[in-house]
Amino acid sequence: MNYPVNEVFETIQGEGCFTGVPALFVRLQGCPVGCAWCDTKQTWDVLADNKVTPEQVITVDGTIGRWANHDGASLITAFKAKGFTAKHIVLTGGEPCLYDLTDITHDFIAAGYSVQIETSGTFEVKCHQDVWVTVSPKINMKGGYKVLEQALIRANEIKHPIATQNHIDELDELLADIDLSGKTICLQPISQKVRATELAMKTCIARNWRLSIQTHKYLNID
Numbered sequence: 001m002n003y004p005v006n007e008v009f010e011t012i013q014g015e016g017c018f019t020g021v022p023a024l025f026v027r028l029q030g031c032p033v034g035c036a037w038c039d040t041k042q043t044w045d046v047l048a049d050n051k052v053t054p055e056q057v058i059t060v061d062g063t064i065g066r067w068a069n070h071d072g073a074s075l076i077t078a079f080k081a082k083g084f085t086a087k088h089i090v091l092t093g094g095e096p097c098l099y100d101l102t103d104i105t106h107d108f109i110a111a112g113y114s115v116q117i118e119t120s121g122t123f124e125v126k127c128h129q130d131v132w133v134t135v136s137p138k139i140n141m142k143g144g145y146k147v148l149e150q151a152l153i154r155a156n157e158i159k160h161p162i163a164t165q166n167h168i169d170e171l172d173e174l175l176a177d178i179d180l181s182g183k184t185i186c187l188q189p190i191s192q193k194v195r196a197t198e199l200a201m202k203t204c205i206a207r208n209w210r211l212s213i214q215t216h217k218y219l220n221i222d
């Protein structure tokens with residue numbers, strides 16, 4: 001199956017449980033969710049005018065939202081051609097679960113990579129059973145509670161972006177009926193704001209949750 005790929009790069013995972021792990025990022029183009037504070041707004045629309053060649057997306061984009069079709073095999077070939085050495089692949093976006101990720105995650109795992117998906121939980125998560133699923137729940141968004149609940153049940157990690165106490169209260173309400181055993185909960189301050197970071201730290205200490213700061217933004221790397 002082909003997927004619209006916006007960019008591919010090797011870096012250090014900056015967020016969540018795998019913070020610090022060398023990783024190959026595969027960012028898929030397309031997201032209809034529309035978070036006001038989204039840091040990758042260029043990935044929202046899949047515009048025919050922005051279609052480029054498959055070779056052109058094997059590098060950082062950052063602003064344009066250009067895309068090209070790839071499948072798992074063509075991406076693995078591209079990783080090798082680039083001399084990438086990371087063994088962990090992060091499928092992000094955009095919203096990667098707009099697409100059925102069964103094929104691509106099977107290809108990556110068969111090739112010996114560990115795989116993580118970053119998703120908003122607004123579409124059903126379809127992937128290999130060994131994939132680490134990070135759900136960053138987008139509450140009251142398109143998709144509805146049933147879909148979000150399915151994603152939260154599948155999640156290995158729930159990484160919630162927060163700015164105010166209201167965001168924490170919403171998360172409490174959302175998680176009230178979910179069995180959280182074996183899942184890690186992280187709070188991630190929105191846009192490195194000082195007050196959000198203080199609130200996240202305070203709440204993580206009180207609840208024994210994990211703080212996820214976007215370390216790549218402090219390091220000025222991709």
Ligand SMILES: C[S@@+](CC[C@H](N)C(=O)[O-])C[C@H]1O[C@@H](n2cnc3c(N)ncnc32)[C@H](O)[C@@H]1O
Pocket residue numbers: 031037038039040092093094095096118119120121135136159161188189190191192214
């Ligand atoms: C760009 S999203 C792509 C994956 C998927 N659409 C999602 O929302 O999880 C990757 C991660 O960045 C987080 N994120 C996006 N913009 C952010 C911001 N300004 N501050 C903190 N986290 C942000 C999202 O919540 C998500 O955890």
Ligand SMILES: Nc1nc2[nH]cc(C(=O)O)c2c(=O)[nH]1
Pocket residue numbers: 011012013014015025040092093118216221222
């Ligand atoms: N270094 C780095 N870590 C990340 N973790 C999640 C990211 C994302 O945009 O999904 C991201 C990203 O864009 N860069």
Ligand code: SF4
Pocket residue numbers: 031032033034035038039040041043093094095120138
């Ligand atoms: S769901 Fe993810 S990619 Fe989509 S707008 Fe929200 S943060 Fe951005």
Ligand SMILES: [Mg+2]
Pocket residue numbers: 039040
């Ligand atoms: Mg990012």
